[in-house]
Amino acid sequence: MTTSLNTDIAVTDLITKMADDELIIGHRNSEWTGLGPVMEEDIAFSSMAQDKIGHALALYTILHEQLQGADPDQFAFMREASAFKCCHLVELPIGDYDFSLMRHFLFDHAEAVRYRHLLQSSYTPLKQLSQKVKGELKYHTLHANAWLLQLCRAGADSHARMQAALDTCFPLACGIFEPAADEVEALLIAEAIYPGEEVLYNEWLDQIYPILAQAGLNLPDVAQVRPAYGGRGGQHTKWLVPMLNEMGAVFRLDPQASW
Amino acid sequence: MSEDAIISAVYASLEQVMDPEIPVLTVLDLGMITQVSVTEAGILIKMIPTFAACPAVTYIKDNIRSTVAHDLGMPVQVEVDKETHWHSNRLSVEAKEKLRNFGIAAPQVHNGEVHAEIMLHTACPHCGSEQTYLRSPFGSTLCRAIHFCKACGMAFEQFKPVE
Numbered sequence: 001m002t003t004s005l006n007t008d009i010a011v012t013d014l015i016t017k018m019a020d021d022e023l024i025i026g027h028r029n030s031e032w033t034g035l036g037p038v039m040e041e042d043i044a045f046s047s048m049a050q051d052k053i054g055h056a057l058a059l060y061t062i063l064h065e066q067l068q069g070a071d072p073d074q075f076a077f078m079r080e081a082s083a084f085k086c087c088h089l090v091e092l093p094i095g096d097y098d099f100s101l102m103r104h105f106l107f108d109h110a111e112a113v114r115y116r117h118l119l120q121s122s123y124t125p126l127k128q129l130s131q132k133v134k135g136e137l138k139y140h141t142l143h144a145n146a147w148l149l150q151l152c153r154a155g156a157d158s159h160a161r162m163q164a165a166l167d168t169c170f171p172l173a174c175g176i177f178e179p180a181a182d183e184v185e186a187l188l189i190a191e192a193i194y195p196g197e198e199v200l201y202n203e204w205l206d207q208i209y210p211i212l213a214q215a216g217l218n219l220p221d222v223a224q225v226r227p228a229y230g231g232r233g234g235q236h237t238k239w240l241v242p243m244l245n246e247m248g249a250v251f252r253l254d255p256q257a258s259w
Numbered sequence: 260m261s262e263d264a265i266i267s268a269v270y271a272s273l274e275q276v277m278d279p280e281i282p283v284l285t286v287l288d289l290g291m292i293t294q295v296s297v298t299e300a301g302i303l304i305k306m307i308p309t310f311a312a313c314p315a316v317t318y319i320k321d322n323i324r325s326t327v328a329h330d331l332g333m334p335v336q337v338e339v340d341k342e343t344h345w346h347s348n349r350l351s352v353e354a355k356e357k358l359r360n361f362g363i364a365a366p367q368v369h370n371g372e373v374h375a376e377i378m379l380h381t382a383c384p385h386c387g388s389e390q391t392y393l394r395s396p397f398g399s400t401l402c403r404a405i406h407f408c409k410a411c412g413m414a415f416e417q418f419k420p421v422e
Contacts, residue, residue, distance in 0.1 A: 040394060040395035040397070040405065041395075043395065043397050043398065043399070043405075044395055044396070044397040046397075047397035047398075047401055048397070050312045050314075050401060051310070051311070051312050051401065052312075053312060054310065054311040054312020054313075055311055055312070057311075057312070058311050125341075128341050128342065128344070129311075131344045132311050132344050132345070133311060134422070135344075135346065135373070135421045135422040136310060136311060136401075136421070138373050138421075138422065139396040139397065139404075139419070142375050142396050143395075143396050143397065146375075
C-alpha cells in the first residue's frame, strides 16, 4: 500500500497548491469591490473573486472528502502562512489596475491550460470538477483578453503601463509552474493525474504569446527570466501574512461558529 | 402510491421550487435535477448547481427537501450529483421563454464549447433588436452577462451560455 499512500500525498500537494492559488487570488480580486475604475469592472472583479473562492472550496472539499483533509473552512482560515502553497503572483496587493489586470490575464490563462489537461486526469474527483471550472474560466479569459487589447490600444501611456505591468508580472507568473519535488512530479505524471508543470508552462506560453503579440506587447526574454519560486514550498512574500490575518480575522473570533 | 406515481408527484412538487436569483424559473426549468428515485429511506433527489460558487446551493437544497417532504409526506434526501455537470443547454425551451418575459435574454445554444463570438448580437429582450453588443461578461449574478442595445438604448442582462 506504500504506492497508494504516496499517490495520496502527491495528489494532496497538487490540489492544495491549486486551491491556495484560487483562494488567495480570489481574496485579492475581491479587494476591487467598490473600487473598480468603472462599474462593470467592479462587478467583473467581484464576480471573478466569487468564482475563484468557489473553486477553492470545491478543491478543499475534495481534500476533505477524499484525502482525509481538514474541514475546508478550518483549512482555509486557520493555517499558518508557511503551510500555504500558493505562488507569489497571487499574494501581491492589487496595486494599480494595470497590475491587477495583467496578473488576471497571466493567471487565468495558466488555469485554463491546467484545467483543460485535468479533463483527462486519471483522478476522478479532479476530472469531474475541471469540466465545471473550465466552462466558468472561459469568461475570465474572455474578460482578460478584451481589456488587455483595449488598454494596449488606448494610447502610448496606456500601452507603456501595460508593458511595465507585463515586465513586473511575468517572472511572478512563471512561479505558477514551480515543480513539486522530483518524485512527486514524476509520480503524478506516471499515474496520469496531470502532465507536470513543464508541459503546462510551455502550453501557457503558446497560449498567451499570440494575444500579447496582438496587443503589441513584448514578452520578456524567457531564457533570462528568473521565475519567482518558493511559494509551493511554503516560502512566501511579505504580503501573505497581513492578508491572511485580515482574511481570517472574523472566522478566528469563533472558529466553531456555525455560518 | 406506486413508485411511478410517487416520482410523478415529486416532479409536480418540484415545479414549486423556484431559483432564488431568477424567481420565474423552477429547478426543473434550469435543468438542475438529474435523478429522482424511491429508496427504502424515502425519496432521493439528485441535483447539480449551476455555478461552482453559486451561493444559493444550500438554500435551494433545503427548499427542495422541505417542499417535496411537505407535499408527499415522506422523508426526502437531496444530494449533489458529482457525475453530471450543469451547462446552459440544459435550460428548457419554456425556461428561455420565461426568461425573456422576465427581461433577461436567454443563453444561446452551444455545441459543447463557448466562443466569445457566440455572444455577439444577442437579441434584446425589450425590443427584439440584434443591434447589441456585449458590455461585460459579468453581471449582477454569476450566471449573467451585461449587454447594451443600440436600437432601444437599454442595457440588459443575459443568462450567459456556459459549456
